[in-house]
Amino acid sequence: MQKTLNIITENVGQIRPDSVDEYIKIGGFEALKKAITMHPLEVIEEIKKSKLQGRGGAAYPTGIKWEQAYYVDKNPKYIICNADEGEPGTFKDKVILDYLPLRLIEGMTIAAYILKSPKGFIYIRGEYPESQRIVSSAIKEAEKMGYLGDDILGTGFSFHIEVLSGAGAYVCGENSALVESSEGKSGRPRIKPPFIKNSGYLGMPTLVNNVETFACVPYIVKEGGEKFAGYGTEFSGGTKLVCLSGNVKNRGVYEVPFGTTLRELIYDIGGGLPEGRKLKFVQLGGSSGPCIPESMLDIKICYKDLKVKGLTLGSGAILVVDDSNCIIDFLKCITEFFYHESCGKCTPCREGNKQLLALVNKFINGSATYNDLETIKKVGQIMKEAAFCGLGETAATAHLSLIKYFEEEFVEHINKKCRANICNFGGDKDGKR
C-alpha cells in the first residue's frame, strides 16, 4: 500500500505558486468551472459524500457546515479562511499557502459561489509574511485572469478576497477570536451563541474553514465526493496533511490517507528515531494535544478511532519525543507557551495557566510535593471543563495525559530525580543546565 498520497498536495513545488497559467495546466480551476454549472446543493452533496471534516482541528463535517451556511437567511455572507496556523508543531497550511495558493483560492471561490458571498478573507498569521506576499500575488493574478473578482468566468458572480493578518496571537486561531481580529478588534473569543455561522464578521453570517479544508474542495468537486472519501476510512474521508516533527529522522509535511497508523507514520514514512534513541511519547495535534506512550502507536489516524480512545488529531501535528527528554522539562515549554498565549478573558485559563506554570516550576526546582501533583490535576481539570474557549480547555491536555501515562516521573521529581538528567533541582551540579 502506498504510504503517502498527493491528492491535495499534487504538484507542490512544480509550478509557480501565483501563476494562473501553470495552475490551469495541472487542472486548476476545472472544479470552479464545473461548480458554476451545478446547483449549490449538488456541490454541497458532493462534499457531504466526501466525508470531509474540518482540518483545522475541530473536525466538524464540512458538508453539513456549508449546508447550514447555505440555509442561513441573511446577507451578505462572508467567507473566512483560517490560515492562522499557530498551533506549535503545525506547518502544513504553509505548504498550501506557499506552493498552491490558487487551490485554496479556488476552494474558497466555490464556497462563495454556493453562498453568494461577495467577500472573503484569508487570515494569515503574522509570522508568515512571505506566505502573505505569495497569496496576495496569487489573488491578483486570479483576478486578472477572471477566476476571481468581478464577474467571475462571465457568470455575473463577483467575489473578492483580501489577505488579513493578525499580530501573532495564538487564540486568533479560534474562529470567533479570528473574526474579532478580522474586524480590527483585540483577538478574544466571543460568547456563543450567536454562532459565527449566523453572526460572524460584522454581525453577518460567516463561513470559516481551515486552509487545508478549502484546498480539498477542488478535488472533491472535480473528481466526486465518493472518490475522495475512498482514500480514507469508513468514517474519515480523504487524506490528511500531517506535520511530523521532533525526534524523528524525516521530519516534514506528509499527505497520508486516513487509516494510516501512527507507527507507520513515524517508522515507515518518518524513518524512525535517530540511532540509539527510544521513543518516549508522541504528542498529537500540537501543544494543545495529548501525549501518548509507545504502546498506543498502532492507533489509526481516523477521527473516530481517536475519539474512541479519548484522543484528537487536532490540526495534524505529530511530535515525536525520545527518551533523552524529561517530561517535566517538556511540560514547562508547553506551559510557558499557554501562559503567554492566554487571552486573559476567563478565570480558568488566565489564572489556571499561571498556576500551572508555578506548579511545573516547583517540579523542576525540586520543591514539589504530592499535593502539587494533585493540584496540577485539579487545575487541569477545571481548565478542561470550565474555560471559555478551546484554548483554555486544551491548555492542560498535555499535563493531564502525561500524568496519566507517566505519573511515576512526576513522583521521581518530587524525590528530586530526573531520569533524563535535565532538571537540576535548584542548582545541583549534575544537572545539565
Place this chain on the structure above:
Amino acid sequence: MVNVKINNIPVSVEEGSTILEAAKKVGVEIPTLCYHEDQSVKANCRICLVEVKGAKGLVTACSTKVTEGMEIYTNTKKARDARKTVLELILASHPMDCLKCIRNQKCELQKYAAEFFIEELPFEITYQMIEKDESSPAIVKDLSKCIKCGRCVEVCQSIQTVGAIAYSHRSDEYRIATLFELPLYETVCVHCGQCSLACPVGAIYEKSEIEKVWRALGDPEMHVIVQTAPAVRVSIGEEFGLEPGSIVTGKMVTALKMLGFDKVFDTDFTADLTIIEEGNEFLQRLEKGGPFPMFTSCSPGWINFVERFYPEFIHNLSTCKSPQQMFGALAKTYYAEKIGIPKEKIFVVSIMPCTAKKYEAAREEMKSSGVRDVDVVLTTRELARMIRESGIDLKKLPESEYDLPFGITSGAGVIFGASGGVMEAAIRTVYEIVTKKELQKLDFKDVRGLEGIKEATVNINGLSIKVAVVNSLGKARELLEKIKKGEADYHFVEVMCCPGGCIGGGGQPIGTVNRVRQERIEAIYEVDRNMPIRQSHKNPVIWTLYEEFLGEPLSEKSHNLLHIGTVH
C-alpha cells in the same frame, strides 16, 4: 413556558430564561461575579458552573438557556468543587486585605469567600500590587483588586458610550486600562462613577473626602453647613438595611445634625432657584430665537460629556450652574452676609448621589465669591459611612426638619432627582409664567421613568414646545447624533448622565440596579405628591432671596453667582 428540573424540583420558566434565572425561581442562588442583571451576559468569570444531564462537561448558568425537559444539578460534588476551584483561582490573584478595603462587607467576592469558607488556598498567591490611579478628583482605580469581570467596561462603553476604560493586554497582564495607560484624569472619563457601581469588588470606587469633613466639623472656628441632593433621601436608607425606595428625609436630617453640622439645608431649594433662572433663560431664548435646543446643565457628568465629545453643543447648554453650585455660591455670599460670618469661615459640604459632583465642585470657574462655592462633596455612600462610624443607626432616628432659610422647598425641587424631573419642574413653572393661568394637572407622566429617551410636546399659549428627556450618556449620544443630522428639532432637552437620573447616580449605594432605581423613582414622586408646595415659583423663600439679594431672575448678580460662561 419551559419545564425544567432544578435539583429534581420541577419548575416552569419563561422561554429564553437562563439556568441562573430558573434556579433563582426555586430559591437556588448560583454564585456569579461577571453577571450583572442590567448588562449583557459575559460568562468570563466561570463561577456559575452547574451540571446539566447529558451535557458535555459543566455549563455556565449565566449563559445557558434552559430547554424543555432540561435536568439541572447545581449542587453535585462536581459542580460545587468546580465553583470552589474557580473561586480559589480568583482569590489567589486577589489581595486579601478585606479589612482595609472600601468594599469590606459590600463585596461580592468576599461574600462567596465567606460562603465557601476557604480556609487555605491550594494555590500560589499571584496577585500583583499595582499603584492606584488617584488622578481623578472623583474616582479611584485600584487594579490590584480587579477580578476582570468586565462589568465596568460594559457600563463605560455600552451604556455611557464614554469608553474611558477598555480591556488591554493578555494573560497575566490582562487588565482594564485607559488609553495608553493614561491616568484617568487625562482621559475622556466623565467621572460619572457608574463603573464604581458596577464593580463587584473594590477595584473602582469614589474618592473619599470624609476626613476633610471630620476636620472641618472638629474646627470650632468653622461654620459647617451641609446641603443634601434630592436623590439621597430615597436611597441612603438602603445603606442601613431599609428597602429600596424608603423615604428617610427627616431621619437623614437628624443624622446630619448629630454628626455636628451647624445647619442642614436642602439642595431642593436651589433646584427651585434653577427652575426660575433656567425657565427665564429659556423664555429669553424663545424671544431671541435660540440657540435651540437648550440643554439642562445640572448633571456634571453630562457637562463633561459635552465638553469632551460634543463641544459644538456647548452654547446649547443652559448657562445655569447646577443646584449644588448655586447653593455654594449663595452660601458664601447671601447667607454669609445674612448670618454675619465671613465666607472663609463657612465650610460647605454637599451630599450628592454623584461622583462627578466632586469634579464639578473642584472646577476653577466654581469660585463665584472668590473661594470655592462648595468645599467638599460627599457621595451617598460616604455619608452612610460617616453615620456608621458615629455609631448612629439611621433607621432608629427621630425625624427633623431642614434649617431655614434654605430648607423651604417645593415638590418641583425634589423631582430633580429623577430623569424627567427637571423638565417637569420647568413645565410646571414656565407654563404658569407665560400663560398666567394655573395648571390644572401638575403631573407630566410622559417624561418620567427609566426609558432612555422620552419626548413630549407642550402647548404654551399656542406655541408648541418640543421637549425631550434623556438619561444615560449612550442615549444622550444617540439624541445628539439625531440633532446633528437634522432628524430632531427640540426646544428644550433635559439630560441626566446616569441611568434613571440622579437616583441612579454613581455615588449611590452599592446595589444600584435598574430594579432598585425604579423603586427610588417611585419614592421621589411620592415625596413630591406630599409636598405642600409643588411648583418652584410658589416657593416664597425664592422670592425673598430675589428681593433681598439677587434683584430679579437673570440679573447681573444672578449671572455672576448662578451662571457660567457667556450669556445669550
